[in-house]
Amino acid sequence: MIMPRPTAAQLSYGSCTVVFSTLAMLLLSQTSSGVGIAVIAVAALLLGLLVAMTVPMPRKPRVVAMRRPAEAEREKAEEPALSQS
Secondary structure, rough: OOOOOOHHHHHHHHHHHHHHHHHHHHHHHHHOOOHHHHHOOOOOHHHHHHHHHHHOOOOOOOOOHHHHHHHHHHHHHHHHHHHHO
16 A cells, blocks of 8 residues: 655644643643653644644545537437437
8 A cells, every 4th residue: 555645734733742742841841750751742743643644635636527519519418300200
């Protein structure tokens, strides 16, 4: 399975989430131990990954088959002839 490349929106949302959630959790928890900081950093990275993966991917353009005017005119001309016989 081919993995699509992340878009600029996914990278920016994920990065902002990591930075801001890390700051918020460090300020709210007031931890100074290395283990506490590591847990907060891992939690922020996971949260950033979750946010980046939930940003919708751009859709591929849909191909719509269009009839040529000549074909449409031919079909209109053939319809009455078929219904009369």
